[in-house]
Amino acid sequence: xxxxxxxxxxxxxxxxxxxxxxxxxxxxxxxxxxxxxxxxxxxxxxxxxxxxxxxxxxxxxxxxxxxxxxxxxxxxxxxxxxxxxxxxxxxxxxxxxxxxxxxxxxxxxxxxx
Amino acid sequence: xxxxxxxxxxxxxxxxxxxxxxxxxxxxxxxxxxxxxxxxxxxxxxxxxxxxxxxxxxxxxxxxxxxxxxxxxxxxxxxxxxxxxxxxxxxxxxxxxxxxxxxxxxxxxxxxx
Amino acid sequence: xxxxxxxxxxxxxxxxxxxxxxxxxxxxxxxxxxxxxxxxxxxxxxxxxxxxxxxxxxxxxxxxxxxxxxxxxxxxxxxxxxxxxxxxxxxxxxxxxxxxxxxxxxxxxxxxx
Amino acid sequence: xxxxxxxxxxxxxxxxxxxxxxxxxxxxxxxxxxxxxxxxxxxxxxxxxxxxxxxxxxxxxxxxxxxxxxxxxxxxxxxxxxxxxxxxxxxxxxxxxxxxxxxxxxxxxxxxx
Numbered sequence: 001x002x003x004x005x006x007x008x009x010x011x012x013x014x015x016x017x018x019x020x021x022x023x024x025x026x027x028x029x030x031x032x033x034x035x036x037x038x039x040x041x042x043x044x045x046x047x048x049x050x051x052x053x054x055x056x057x058x059x060x061x062x063x064x065x066x067x068x069x070x071x072x073x074x075x076x077x078x079x080x081x082x083x084x085x086x087x088x089x090x091x092x093x094x095x096x097x098x099x100x101x102x103x104x105x106x107x108x109x110x111x112x113x
Numbered sequence: 114x115x116x117x118x119x120x121x122x123x124x125x126x127x128x129x130x131x132x133x134x135x136x137x138x139x140x141x142x143x144x145x146x147x148x149x150x151x152x153x154x155x156x157x158x159x160x161x162x163x164x165x166x167x168x169x170x171x172x173x174x175x176x177x178x179x180x181x182x183x184x185x186x187x188x189x190x191x192x193x194x195x196x197x198x199x200x201x202x203x204x205x206x207x208x209x210x211x212x213x214x215x216x217x218x219x220x221x222x223x224x225x226x
Numbered sequence: 227x228x229x230x231x232x233x234x235x236x237x238x239x240x241x242x243x244x245x246x247x248x249x250x251x252x253x254x255x256x257x258x259x260x261x262x263x264x265x266x267x268x269x270x271x272x273x274x275x276x277x278x279x280x281x282x283x284x285x286x287x288x289x290x291x292x293x294x295x296x297x298x299x300x301x302x303x304x305x306x307x308x309x310x311x312x313x314x315x316x317x318x319x320x321x322x323x324x325x326x327x328x329x330x331x332x333x334x335x336x337x338x339x
Numbered sequence: 340x341x342x343x344x345x346x347x348x349x350x351x352x353x354x355x356x357x358x359x360x361x362x363x364x365x366x367x368x369x370x371x372x373x374x375x376x377x378x379x380x381x382x383x384x385x386x387x388x389x390x391x392x393x394x395x396x397x398x399x400x401x402x403x404x405x406x407x408x409x410x411x412x413x414x415x416x417x418x419x420x421x422x423x424x425x426x427x428x429x430x431x432x433x434x435x436x437x438x439x440x441x442x443x444x445x446x447x448x449x450x451x452x
Binding site: 038065 | 117120121124128129130132133135136137140141143144146147148150151153154157158160163167170171174175176178180181182183184185188189192193194195197198199200201202203204206207208211216217218220225
């Protein structure tokens with residue numbers, strides 16, 4: 001991940017784009033890219049239609065997920081957040097919020113368990 | 114990243130949640146988590162206010178970015194996408210779309226360069 | 227709609243909130259409220275589950291749709307856009323993009339018809 | 340608003356699109372349209388840039404807000420929600436959550452007032 005972050009930063013620095021990248025606009029861009037992932041599944045309602053479009057547009061999905069990942073890495077870098085550590089910490093928190101014996105097989109929110 | 118994906122998958126498998134995770138709902142969840150990052154910056158308009166809230170709520174930002182990363186890893190895994198490769202490929206595509214000599218210091222879309 | 231816009235503006239003016247409402251933050255808030263509508267349907271996959279939660283949480287849906295509508299009215303007002311006219315114009319544009327004989331019963335984008 | 344809802348329903352019925360419009364996909368589409376409004380303000384950071392793009396792209400904003408309004412009307416119709424009533428009710432709730440004497444001139448959430 002360090003190597004990927006460096007690649008993304010090099011791309012940005014070559015274009016002198018850091019000036020546009022305040023955290024609010026990075027967050028805004030993260031949302032825009034995430035909705036481009038979601039748009040691929042618009043109006044696809046049953047499992048077959050969802051799986052079908054996922055297969056048919058796999059390259060588009062890879063591109064859009066890469067965009068999401070790119071902005072995630074940039075935000076984490078600019079805010080001084082270690083993304084790998086943050087994920088491990090969050091999994092621990094979620095493990096406490098959703099204990100296996102209560103959450104197993106349930107789609108309920110932790111507030112309803 | 115392989116190790117992180119495994120952690121996320123282990124969390125999901127222990128809770129038997131794969132059944133809820135079709136790609137459409139993962140994409141939907143990715144959007145919801147991305148908007149939770151964005152919400153932190155709502156109504157913050159100048160640079161000082163943006164930087165102030167980013168500092169003050171750094172742990173919340175780490176948690177929300179971790180959620181975004183978590184769903185990105187899950188989707189990539191379920192769709193058979195190598196996220197690191199996808200990012201490298203996307204950077205190459207963007208380098209072609211935004212050549213340094215045209216894009217340097219500009220916030221224009223590639224269609225307007 | 228004029229009357230509703232006036233109610234929303236009165237609410238804002240009494241609180242002196244116009245100062246926070248630049249168009250970018252109104253658009254951001256519109257997205258946040260729209261995702262609160264969407265969140266209600268997270269993990270609901272078949273028609274019965276979707277209809278079930280829509281019935282069970284009808285008041286929440288009314289509240290969230292009202293928030294979306296509220297920001298839509300505020301943005302239109304601040305930008306000098308007549309929302310009713312804009313909708314009529316957009317329906318005409320969409321009628322041209324999606325002619326009945328081609329679009330009937332199809333979930334394709336106009337670019338694919 | 341009744342008249343506008345009828346126009347939108349007529350457009351949908353002529354194309355036999357009701358079959359695609361379950362509430363989840365309408366909510367998803369509402370989010371996608373809201374982000375198209377937001378995208379117009381991406382990377383615009385100071386008030387002059389925000390106002391500039393709002394003026395320059397006023398017709399695009401009218402079109403995107405119309406799309407948001409269209410899905411809001413469709414959802415409300417399908418769910419049996421009276422949108423005008425819902426808005427009035429929500430304004431009353433917000434008036435209680437944000438009393439004028441506490442909220443005036445403040446950008447804080449009601450939980451922090």
